[in-house]
Amino acid sequence: MSSQNNLTSLQRYFLVPANANHRKYEALRAYFVQNIFAKEVAQRFGYSYGYFRSLLQEFRQNPSQDFFLPPTKGPHQTSRKKQLKDQIIALRKQNLSIYDISRTLQQADLPISPVAVDHILKEEGFARLPRRHDEERPPGTRPTMADLADVQQLNLQPRTLHTRFAGLFLFLPFLAQLPFDRLIHQAGLPGSSMIPAPHALRALLALKLFGNARHSHVMSYVLDEGLALFAGLNVMPKRSFLTEYSCRIDPSCYPRLMRSWFKALEALSFPNGQSFDLDFHTIPFHGNDALVEKHYVSKRSRRQKGLLAFLAHDAETRVFCYAQADLRKDQQADEILRFVDFWKRRTGKVPQELIFDSKLTTYKNLHRLNQMDVQFITLRRRSPELLKEVVNAPLSAWHQVELEGVSRLYKTPRVIDQRITLKGYEGPVRQLLITDLGHEEPTILLTNQMSRRPARLIERYAQRMLVENPIADGIEFFHMDALSSAVALKVNCDLLLTLMGSSLYRLLGRKVGQGYESAKSAHIFRNLIDATGNIELTPTVIRVRFQKRAHNPLLLAAGLDRTDVAIPWLGRRRLQLDIG
Numbered sequence: 001m002s003s004q005n006n007l008t009s010l011q012r013y014f015l016v017p018a019n020a021n022h023r024k025y026e027a028l029r030a031y032f033v034q035n036i037f038a039k040e041v042a043q044r045f046g047y048s049y050g051y052f053r054s055l056l057q058e059f060r061q062n063p064s065q066d067f068f069l070p071p072t073k074g075p076h077q078t079s080r081k082k083q084l085k086d087q088i089i090a091l092r093k094q095n096l097s098i099y100d101i102s103r104t105l106q107q108a109d110l111p112i113s114p115v116a117v118d119h120i121l122k123e124e125g126f127a128r129l130p131r132r133h134d135e136e137r138p139p140g141t142r143p144t145m146a147d148l149a150d151v152q153q154l155n156l157q158p159r160t161l162h163t164r165f166a167g168l169f170l171f172l173p174f175l176a177q178l179p180f181d182r183l184i185h186q187a188g189l190p191g192s193s194m195i196p197a198p199h200a201l202r203a204l205l206a207l208k209l210f211g212n213a214r215h216s217h218v219m220s221y222v223l224d225e226g227l228a229l230f231a232g233l234n235v236m237p238k239r240s241f242l243t244e245y246s247c248r249i250d251p252s253c254y255p256r257l258m259r260s261w262f263k264a265l266e267a268l269s270f271p272n273g274q275s276f277d278l279d280f281h282t283i284p285f286h287g288n289d290a291l292v293e294k295h296y297v298s299k300r301s302r303r304q305k306g307l308l309a310f311l312a313h314d315a316e317t318r319v320f321c322y323a324q325a326d327l328r329k330d331q332q333a334d335e336i337l338r339f340v341d342f343w344k345r346r347t348g349k350v351p352q353e354l355i356f357d358s359k360l361t362t363y364k365n366l367h368r369l370n371q372m373d374v375q376f377i378t379l380r381r382r383s384p385e386l387l388k389e390v391v392n393a394p395l396s397a398w399h400q401v402e403l404e405g406v407s408r409l410y411k412t413p414r415v416i417d418q419r420i421t422l423k424g425y426e427g428p429v430r431q432l433l434i435t436d437l438g439h440e441e442p443t444i445l446l447t448n449q450m451s452r453r454p455a456r457l458i459e460r461y462a463q464r465m466l467v468e469n470p471i472a473d474g475i476e477f478f479h480m481d482a483l484s485s486a487v488a489l490k491v492n493c494d495l496l497l498t499l500m501g502s503s504l505y506r507l508l509g510r511k512v513g514q515g516y517e518s519a520k521s522a523h524i525f526r527n528l529i530d531a532t533g534n535i536e537l538t539p540t541v542i543r544v545r546f547q548k549r550a551h552n553p554l555l556l557a558a559g560l561d562r563t564d565v566a567i568p569w570l571g572r573r574r575l576q577l578d579i580g
Contacts, residue, residue, distance in 0.1 A: 027047065156537055
């Protein structure tokens with residue numbers, strides 16, 4: 001019986017493969033010696049049919065391959081492993097982490113991963129290393145401490161530095177041509193001797209312009225000298241300062257700076273539009289503040305806590321020209337009148353045309369707009385009575401119009417053009433009942449433009465429907481909704497930076513041309529701004545050398561390589577752009 005058991009175990013030694021090479025040998029032997037079909041061999045030894053066929057092909061090409069290699073473990077390897085283990089234990093006793101140990105052994109030509117180091121230490125009974133103070137860390141692993149931001153420590157000595165933010169310097173010629181520092185001081189923004197107000201706002205504006213990362217990521221770039229140079233500082237302010245700074249700004253500063261900013265843009269041939277698209281946007285709030293009201297969030301099709309922002313978008317220049325945040329429900333209907341007052345103070349005349357939806361204001365305010373000679377086009381809510389009127393209207397009351405210059409499938413809607421009266425609106429107002437626009441229910445427009453052709457009114461409101469695209473641009477690229485960012489900017493400050501950033505992107509788009517006049521900010525950033533480079537400082541010149549990129553010819557065609565402008569906050573050194 002005992003002999004039989006021994007015989008079975010010996011047979012098992014030969015017939016049951018102990019490793020991959022043994023299994024290959026037995027499988028190939030079964031095919032070539034025992035003449036078993038390939039599919040049966042593959043199934044017996046746990047191979048896929050395709051893999052076993054590749055084994056056969058490999059063996060036919062190299063039938064002399066050795067399946068019985070000598071054992072890999074030997075005295076030399078065992079001693080080396082013991083030596084490596086002893087070194088790991090000795091380094092851990094010096095209070096080094098697994099990453100420090102791995103790095104140290106790597107330098108000694110003993111490569112080993114931190115995971116392997118951790119496994120050996122656990123086998124030897126070492127507990128996890130407690131958190132260490134900075135003075136307990138080896139010199140190479142201590143965190144690099146950035147200097148305090150101080151304009152007086154700005155180093156403009158001749159040297160060359162590398163920056164991740166070379167593309168930001170495309171905006172410097174525009175900022176240099178504006179009286180930027182004077183605008184900030186006149187608006188009354190706070191500052192200090194170490195970080196004056198213009199430098200603080202330029203630092204925030206730089207983060208807004210480089211919109212591929214939220215403000216919370218500023219700590220990843222505090223050591224980038226190019227980003228600090230853009231702001232005119234020795235290093236970028238830390239996020240604690242940036243958070244605190246927006247809380248120090250008096251709310252009355254924002255409308256003053258908005259007026260002066262856009263007034264200054266006129267000197268750069270930035271025109272004022274005549275027609276404006278108006279809309280509300282709810283910035284979601286996820287805290288527990290009981291003072292925050294609930295507003296409708298169109299992106300989520302529900303009401304939730306949020307801060308209501310009013311936005312005015314210039315339809316001609318495609319830039320946000322006005323923003324007001326943190327509106328209460330009892331204030332939102334009158335915000336359109338405050339925008340008209342703002343625009344009149346800035347330009348000396350009221351806006352020519354305003355386009356908005358039905359929930360933006362009241363009929364009473366529509367009458368006030370009409371009294372101020374402000375043309376408007378707005379939607380009217382579909383009440384059951386209006387829907388019934390549309391259904392019962394005779395066919396003879398409808399006439400068909402043809403839309404031009406709009407990209408839509410339905411270009412021949414039917415219209416009933418009529419004059420009506422509204423509660424709170426003195427005098428007649430024009431109402432258009434519109435069907436066959438691609439919607440199940442009719443569209444109802446109200447306007448005080450009595451003589452304009454119905455097709456042109458419909459086309460203009462159809463263009464307003466695209467206002468959600470630039471708003472989405474502000475939300476996604478300029479992070480208008482990023483209130484949970486580690487740099488917790490006040491909403492009004494963040495909206496002001498969005499206005500400034502979007503106008504600078506429009507200026508650059510107009511300068512480059514080639515379709516970038518109407519391109520989204522994210523598109524301009526990806527093709528033109530997101531570029532690394534070297535900055536060469538000389539006693540008189542700041543020369544930015546851009547990396548070679550596919551879209552650099554566009555910058556060359558726009559003449560940006562001929563830039564030669566003095567930068568007031570950088571010792572009046574002249575900025576030159578070397579675009580490879």
